Every structure is written in structure tokens, then in C-alpha cells.
Amino acid sequence: MELALASVAAVVFAALSLLVGDRFPFSKHSMYASTAARDNTGAVPLFLAHGKPAPIDQYERFLGLDPDTLYNKDLPCSLEWQIHEAGRWMRDKAAASDDPPGPVPVAWGFVIIRVQDDGSLKETWLQKQTGTAWPR
Amino acid sequence: MATMTVGIVLFGISLMLSWLNSATHVLHAEKLVYTRWITLLGERPSNRRGTVIGVLTLVFIALTVGFCWQPGWTRQLFGWSILGMLLMIRSWEVRQWNREIVVGLGKYVPTAAATLGYLVTAGLVAVLAPSWNADTAGWQAGCGVMAGSWGLAAFAKIRESGFVWASAGNVALLVRERSYMGPASLRRLRRWVSNHVLLCLLASYVGFWGEAAGLLFVVPELRWPAAVASTLFQLGIMLLLGYFELEWIVVMVALAALGGGSL
Numbered sequence: 001m002e003l004a005l006a007s008v009a010a011v012v013f014a015a016l017s018l019l020v021g022d023r024f025p026f027s028k029h030s031m032y033a034s035t036a037a038r039d040n041t042g043a044v045p046l047f048l049a050h051g052k053p054a055p056i057d058q059y060e061r062f063l064g065l066d067p068d069t070l071y072n073k074d075l076p077c078s079l080e081w082q083i084h085e086a087g088r089w090m091r092d093k094a095a096a097s098d099d100p101p102g103p104v105p106v107a108w109g110f111v112i113i114r115v116q117d118d119g120s121l122k123e124t125w126l127q128k129q130t131g132t133a134w135p136r
Numbered sequence: 137m138a139t140m141t142v143g144i145v146l147f148g149i150s151l152m153l154s155w156l157n158s159a160t161h162v163l164h165a166e167k168l169v170y171t172r173w174i175t176l177l178g179e180r181p182s183n184r185r186g187t188v189i190g191v192l193t194l195v196f197i198a199l200t201v202g203f204c205w206q207p208g209w210t211r212q213l214f215g216w217s218i219l220g221m222l223l224m225i226r227s228w229e230v231r232q233w234n235r236e237i238v239v240g241l242g243k244y245v246p247t248a249a250a251t252l253g254y255l256v257t258a259g260l261v262a263v264l265a266p267s268w269n270a271d272t273a274g275w276q277a278g279c280g281v282m283a284g285s286w287g288l289a290a291f292a293k294i295r296e297s298g299f300v301w302a303s304a305g306n307v308a309l310l311v312r313e314r315s316y317m318g319p320a321s322l323r324r325l326r327r328w329v330s331n332h333v334l335l336c337l338l339a340s341y342v343g344f345w346g347e348a349a350g351l352l353f354v355v356p357e358l359r360w361p362a363a364v365a366s367t368l369f370q371l372g373i374m375l376l377l378g379y380f381e382l383e384w385i386v387v388m389v390a391l392a393a394l395g396g397g398s399l
Contacts, residue, residue: 001399002276006354009253009280014288024223025248029289035306036297042309044316053316057168079313084233085168092166113312115305119333121312 038076040115043126045071045083048107049133056086057136063095063102064131075110075126095134102132143393148204150247150387151218155196157383158225163189165232171317174380196221207258207271215255222248246285247387253281272397279353279395282388286350286366293344302344304337311336311376318378326376339376342369353388356395363392 017026047056067087071077086108095102109127116122161169163185164176180186199221203214222245230243258274265273293301300306312330315323329335346369352358366388370381 002272002356002395003354005257005273005276005399006280006283006356006395009257009277010284010287010351010354011280013249013253013281013284014291017284017288022243024226025219025245025252027244027249027285027288028292029244029285030292030296031244031289032310033289033292033296033301035310036293036301036303038306038309040305040309042313044313046316055168057172078310081170082317085170088233089168111316113309115308119304119308121308121330123312 032078035078038078041076042113043075043077044111044113045077045079045086046109046111047086048109049104051105051107054106056089059093059104059106059133060136061093061095061099061102061134062090062106062131063097063099063133065090065094065106065108065129065133067091067094070108070128075112077110102134104133104135106131106133139393139396143390144204146386146390147247147394148200150383150390151200151203151222151251152197153383153386154222154245154247155193155225158222158229159189159193161229162225162232165229192221192225207274211271212255212259215251219248219251219255244285244384246282246384249285250278250281250387250391253277268399269397272399275391275394275397276356276399279356279359279391282391283351283353286347286353290344290348290350293347299344302340304333304340307340307343308333308336311339314376314378322375322378329376339372342372353391359392359395363388 013026017028020026021028046053048054049059067090070087070090071080071083077083107127108129108131109125112124112126114122114124160173160177163181164173164179167176169176181189196218199214199218203211203218205211226243226245254274254277257277258270261268261273262270297306308330311326315326315330317323318326329339346365350362350366353362367385370385373379373381
């Protein structure tokens with residue numbers, strides 16, 4: 001009887017989740033479900049300072065970077081949350097457009113990773129934006 | 137009896153983890169909270185929400201203690217109140233962003249789902265089948281909900297990617313993408329793993345079939361093995377993908393302990 005009760009609960013919960021979608025406390029649990037449909041390509045968002053990867057929250061003002069066009073869904077990225085966070089950080093701390101350039105040259109772009117025929121991975125850098133920033 | 141006590145205490149801890157997850161995200165919403173949340177736990181918030189979150193957390197702790205104290209109608213009362221508070225803090229967290237970005241990128245509440253399964257089933261059994269042990273029936277349903285969650289995760293992969301999800305290339309990409317975040321030692325480990333096709337193939341099979349095997353959590357005799365396997369699975373996710381899903385570990389162990397009773 002315990003097995004039957006648990007099985008009914010599993011089926012009812014799964015059915016309701018598929019029916020109502022991601023509404024508390026139900027969920028379709030589809031995180032990373034679509035990653036294999038990316039044609040063997042991935043994209044890692046990166047913020048560079050002085051040409052090297054750097055934590056974006058070490059900078060408090062940004063000039064020349066457009067937070068609204070960091071990602072146009074044109075790349076197979078499974079780290080969108082990092083882009084949303086970086087975008088909001090930049091937006092909240094944007095310098096006035098007539099400010100002089102900041103002391104640190106910065107850039108925004110993606111490391112494009114491709115699975116080769118032999119299973120190895122090849123990385124290339126795709127630069128999207130450049131600007132300057134002020135360290136905190 | 138001791139196992140049930142350990143189980144209910146762990147379930148209470150799991151409820152607290154669920155609350156703290158969203159509460160931390162609300163408290164430090166202006167910072168890189170999803171990137172840095174574990175290092176933000178000890179930081180003072182840079183907004184005025186600290187007092188409100190502090191008071192609400194105390195209320196939540198009191199409700200959780202009440203829920204864990206004893207089964208019966210009081211557990212129903214405390215349980216539904218807990219669900220209400222989890223819904224509230226989660227909605228608050230979601231509203232920190234435009235649209236429903238947080239939900240769309242994956243926001244799971246396994247302990248709340250298991251609590252709902254428990255409350256509905258225990259309530260129904262208490263009314264419709266009073267000769268049964270309503271508390272035991274509730275925890276059986278809680279276990280069923282978790283099994284359903286694992287099954288859904290595997291089903292979503294088939295639906296959106298097909299069985300090709302379990303391929304070395306897919307996992308190699310996922311792991312390599314995360315070799316740009318986290319401590320240097322983990323970044324090196326992820327880069328090393330993603331360079332080994334056989335390891336990635338193994339991880340892909342464990343990832344996909346491991347989730348599908350979570351359905352076995354409905355079988356009482358298989359709950360402890362499933363809980364141990366789930367713990368190892370989540371530790372693997374922490375190491376290779378960098379996501380700290382402690383709530384998923386604790387709730388599975390708690391339910392394995394709570395789901396051992398008979399009707």
C-alpha cells in the first residue's frame with residue numbers, strides 16, 4: 001500500500017507540473033534539458049579588464065558598455081544568469097555618456113567552445129563590446 | 137522512532153534551506169547574488185530589507201519548529217503557513233528582476249513540493265481513512281513527489297533534446313563552460329574532466345539515467361540507496377557544474393528516514 005500511495009503521488013505531481021508549468025511549488029524541471037540541442041557549441045560570457053577575465057563587481061562605474069545588448073540570444077549560452085547579473089550591475093553603475101574614459105580598459109564577449117569530430121574542445125574568443133571602467 | 141526524529145529534524149533543516157535560499161537573494165538583490173551567494177551569507181545588506189527579512193526568518197523558524205514538533209492538525213496548520221511564507225519569499229525574489237527571469241532559468245522548491253504532497257495526503261487520509269496512519273501516508277506522498285521530480289527532470293531531457301542528451305559532447309560542453317567560474321582548483325578539475333571523452337560519457341549517463349532512476353524513490357526498500365545515490369549525484373553537480381543544491385541532498389535523506397513507516 002505504501003508503494004501504491006507514493007506512486008500515485010508521483011504521477012499526480014508530475015501530471016500537475018506538466019499542466020501548470022513552473023508555478024510554485026510545481027516545476028517541469030527542465031534546467032539543461034535543451035543543452036544537447038545546441039549543435040555541439042557553447043558560449044561562456046566573460047568580462048575582461050586589461051585583457052584578462054575579471055570579476056565585474058570589482059568595478060563600480062562603466063563607460064561604453066551597453067548592458068541591453070550583452071546577449072541577443074544569438075549564441076548557445078547555458079549561463080544566461082551570469083549575463084543577467086552582469087547586465088544589471090553595469091546598468092546600475094553606468095557612467096554618464098559625457099564622462100571622460102575610466103582608468104581601466106574593459107571588454108565584454110564570449111568564449112565560443114566547439115566540440116570537434118574527435119571529441120576534443122576548441123575555444124575561440126568573440127569580442128562584443130569594449131569600454132572603460134573604474135575599480136571599486 | 138529515532139530514525140523518524142532524525143528525519144523530521146532534517147526535513148525542518150531542508151525547509152530552512154529553502155527559505156534561506158530565496159531570503160538571501162532578496163536581501164542582497166543589488167549584488168551579484170547568484171554568482172556570489174555563499175560569500176554573501178555573512179555580509180550586511182546594502183538596503184533596508186534586513187530588518188524585515190530578519191523578523192520573517194524568526195517567524196519561519198517558529199513555524200518550522202511547530203511543524204516538526206508533532207503530527208496532527210497542528211502540523212497541518214504550521215505546514216500550510218510555511219507554504220504560504222515560502223510562496224511569499226519566492227515571489228519577492230522573482231520580483232527583483234524584470235519579467236520572470238528567475239523562474240525561467242530554473243527555480244526549484246523540492247521541500248515545498250514534498251510538504252504540499254504530505255499535507256494534502258495526510259489531510260485526506262485523516263478524513264477519508266481514519267484507520268490509517270495519516271502521518272505515514274503523508275510522508276509516503278512526500279517521497280512520491282520527490283520521485284516524480286526526478287522523473288520529470290529526465291523526461292524534460294528526452295522531450296527537449298532526445299536521448300542524445302546523454303552524450304559525451306553535451307556534458308563536455310557543460311563542464312568546460314563552468315571552468316571559467318569558481319575556485320582555481322575546481323576550474324582546473326573541470327577543464328581536465330572536459331578533456332576526457334570517456335569521463336564525460338560516464339557523467340552523461342550518470343546524469344541522465346541517474347535522474348530517471350530517481351523514480352525508484354517510490355519503492356520504500358530502495359529509498360536509502362536512492363538517497364545515497366542522490367547525495368553523490370548532487371556532489372558531482374557541485375564539483376563539475378558549480379551549483380550548490382544542498383536542499384536537494386537534505387530533503388532526500390530526510391524523506392528516506394520519514395518514509396520508512398507503514399500504514
